[in-house]
Amino acid sequence: MKQNDGGEKENSLFQEHHFCPVCGSPSIQLHKKGTRSIHAIQPEMVKITDSSYGDVWDLWKCGSCGHLFANPFPSPDHITSLYSASEDPLYQEEAQGRSKNFVPILNRLDRLRPKKGRLLDVGAATGILVRMAGEKGWTVEGVEPSRWCTRFAAEAYGLKLLEGDFFTLPLEESAYSAVTMIDFIEHIPHPWMVVEKAAYILEPGGVLCLVTPDIHSFTSRILGQKWWHLRPAHLAYFSRATIRILLERAGFTILSVRRYAWTFSLHYLMSRLKIFSFLLKNPRLGSLWKKFSVKLALGDSLEVYAEKR
Numbered sequence: 001m002k003q004n005d006g007g008e009k010e011n012s013l014f015q016e017h018h019f020c021p022v023c024g025s026p027s028i029q030l031h032k033k034g035t036r037s038i039h040a041i042q043p044e045m046v047k048i049t050d051s052s053y054g055d056v057w058d059l060w061k062c063g064s065c066g067h068l069f070a071n072p073f074p075s076p077d078h079i080t081s082l083y084s085a086s087e088d089p090l091y092q093e094e095a096q097g098r099s100k101n102f103v104p105i106l107n108r109l110d111r112l113r114p115k116k117g118r119l120l121d122v123g124a125a126t127g128i129l130v131r132m133a134g135e136k137g138w139t140v141e142g143v144e145p146s147r148w149c150t151r152f153a154a155e156a157y158g159l160k161l162l163e164g165d166f167f168t169l170p171l172e173e174s175a176y177s178a179v180t181m182i183d184f185i186e187h188i189p190h191p192w193m194v195v196e197k198a199a200y201i202l203e204p205g206g207v208l209c210l211v212t213p214d215i216h217s218f219t220s221r222i223l224g225q226k227w228w229h230l231r232p233a234h235l236a237y238f239s240r241a242t243i244r245i246l247l248e249r250a251g252f253t254i255l256s257v258r259r260y261a262w263t264f265s266l267h268y269l270m271s272r273l274k275i276f277s278f279l280l281k282n283p284r285l286g287s288l289w290k291k292f293s294v295k296l297a298l299g300d301s302l303e304v305y306a307e308k309r
Contacts (some may be wrong), residue, residue, distance in 0.1 A: 003271060006281050008111065011073055012075065012077070012078070013039075013073060013074065013076060013078045013202070014038060014039065014072050014074060014078070015073060015075050016071060016072045016073075016076075017021075017060065017069065017071045017072075017073070018240065019203065020062035020064060020065060020069075021067070021069055021189060021190055021191055021192060021236065022062065022065055022067040022069055022191060022192060022242050022245055022246045022249075022291065023062060023064055023065040023067065023242075023245055023249070024192075025062055025063065025064035025065065027062060027063035027064050027232075028060050028061065028062050028063065028071070029060060029061060029063065030058060030059075030061075030071075031059045031060055031061035032056070032058070032059040033058055033066060034056050034058040034059065034070075035054065035056055036055060036057070036232075037058040037168065038070065038072055038073065038074065040059070041074055041082065041232060042082070042084075043082050043086045043087075044294065045060040045082075045231075045232040045233060045298075046079075046082050046083055046086050046187070046232065046233040047086045047087070047088040047091070047233075048088050048091045048125060048183075048195075048233075048244040049088055049090040049091050049094075050231060050232065050233060051228075051231075051271075052098050052181050052223070052231050052232055053090065053169050053226060053227070053228045053230060053231055053272075054225045054226055054227075054230050054231075054237065055230070055231060055232050056070070056231070056234075057070040057071075057072075057232070057235075057239075058070065058071060058072070058231070059071070059087050065241065065242050065245050066235070066239065066241060066242060067237075067238070067239075067242045067245075068215055068236070068237040069189070069235060069236045069237070070189070070234075070235040070236070073189040073235050074189070074235075076165065076168075076189070076190070079187075079188075079189070080145050080164065080165045083145035083146050084101070084146060084147055084163075085146075085147070086146050086148065087118040087146070087148040088125075088146070088148070088149070090127040090268075090271075091125060091126065091263070092126050092133070092152060092156075093268070094264060094265060094268050095126075095128055095174065096265070096293070097262075097264045097265055097268070097293055098128050098263075099128055099132060099264040100293070100295075101260075101261075101262055101263055102128065102129045102182070103131055103132070103304070104261075105129075105180065105182070105209060105211075106129070106132060106133055106136055108177050108209075109133075109180075109207060109209060109305075110136065112178075112207050112255065112305060112307075113177050113178055113188055113206075113207055114146070115177070116136075116137050116138045116139070116177060117138070117176070117177030117178070117203075118138070118139045118140075118141065118175060118176045118177055118199065119133050119138040119140050119141070119177065119178040119179070119180065120140075120141045120142065120143065120171075120176050120178075120179050120180070121133070121140070121141070121142040121143070121179075121180045121182070122142075122143050122166045122179060122180065122194075122198075123143070123144065123166075123181060123182065123183070123184035123187070124142030124143060124144040124153070124161050124180045125144060125146070125149050125185070126149050126152045126153050126156065126157075127142055127144075127149075127152075127153030127157050127159040127161055128143075129158075129182065130142040130153070130157075130159055130161070130181060131157045131159060134229065135260075138177075138178070140159075141162065142159065142162065143161065143162045143164070143166045143169060144161045144162070144163060145163065145164060145165060146299070147163065148268055149161070150163045162302075166197070167190075167194060167197055169194060171197075171200075171201045172176040172201065173182075173200055173201060174200075174201070174202065174203045174206075175201055175203070176200075176201050176202050176203065176206055176261075177203060178202075178206060178207045178208075179198045179201065179202055179206070179208050179209070180208075180209045180211065181194075181198070181208070181209070181210050181211070182209070182210075182211045183211055183212065183301075184210075184212075185210055185212050185236065185238070186212050186213055186229075186234045186235065186236050186237065186238065187233055187234065187235060187236075188235065188236065189235050189236070191236055191238075191246055192246060192249060195208070195246055195250040195252070196246060196250045196251075198250070199240070199250050199252060199308050202308040203308070204308060204309075205256070205308060206248070206307070206308045207305055207306070207307055207308075208252060208277040208304075208305070208306045208307075208308070209303070209305055210243065210302070210303075210306070211230035211238065211260050211302065211303050211304070212238050212243070212249075212300050212301065212302055212304075213234070213300060213302075214239060214240065214299075214300055214301060214302045215229075215237035215238065215239055216240070216241075217238040217298075217299055217301075218299060218300075219298045219299060219300035220300055224292060225239055226248075227300070229300065229301075237286070238302065240257060243257075243302060243304055247304070247306045251308060251309050252306035252307060252308060253306060253307050253309055254304065254305075254306050255277055255305040255306060255307050256304070256305045257302055257303070257304050257305075258302075258303040258304075259299045259301070259302070259303065260268045260296040260298070260301035260302065260303040261288075261296065261298075262296040262298070262301075263293055263294070263295045263296070264293070264294055264296065265290045265291075265292065265294070266290070266292040266293070266294055267290040267292075269294055279280055288298070
């Protein structure tokens with residue numbers, strides 16, 4: 001076992017934090033024992049539509065900034081291998097609702113960067129946002145580790161997404177006008193390294209858009225262990241305060257912080273809750289539920305826009 005530059009003990013599959021991954025403080029301690037061992041993680045647990053709500057690894061908390069994170073955690077190479085093997089057809093079944101989620105984001109980016117330019121979507125999944133941004137005049141690229149997702153994006157939308165790990169892919173300095181990370185950063189054990197790379201590839205004045213769950217939200221506090229963002233794929237839980245610390249440390253200025261709203265089909269929402277499963281067994285009723293869209297303004301995710309200084 002060796003030790004890396006960030007102070008984590010390493011082996012081929014799992015590592016341990018000895019410093020806060022947001023602020024770098026050594027003042028970290030166990031906050032909550034997990035419901036299972038991190039060594040049990042499998043590809044099906046990291047897919048976007050996984051519904052293992054309340055399932056978490058051991059969570060540690062920083063005594064300096066309050067950041068909450070999984071510790072130990074899968075090594076970056078192991079994470080990439082898990083996502084590479086992950087398949088998620090249910091994600092694409094909700095393409096219509098997910099497209100509605102991305103419209104306000106792209107409209108805000110248009111206002112912030114009216115001349116557009118190159119946009120990179122990190123954690124692009126099947127390329128829905130990439131396709132939509134291209135239709136609005138952006139020169140688009142996307143990064144996605146899942147082989148299934150990149151293959152689907154190519155076959156369905158004619159998109160050639162970069163397959164692999166964003167942090168290790170060779171990307172040009174100051175090359176992009178905008179970088180989007182929608183529900184991405186909570187899946188990463190080293191968020192500061194990721195936003196630092198985003199700053200590296202953005203041109204001066206370029207915009208980073210992040211969407212991530214808010215661990216201090218009212219919904220999170222009310223639902224407690226049943227909160228839908230407590231799940232195996234999430235290795236980090238941010239608040240307004242820790243997101244600000246993270247981004248400012250990496251050289252960004254916060255432009256705005258909003259509450260993100262979701263749109264899903266009624267069928268998808270019912271499939272998340274076991275009490276409604278009997279209503280989905282009838283094929284005719286199942287098709288009917290898919291025709292109804294529901295906008296969820298739960299206020300439990302942050303939508304953040306930050307400019308590279």
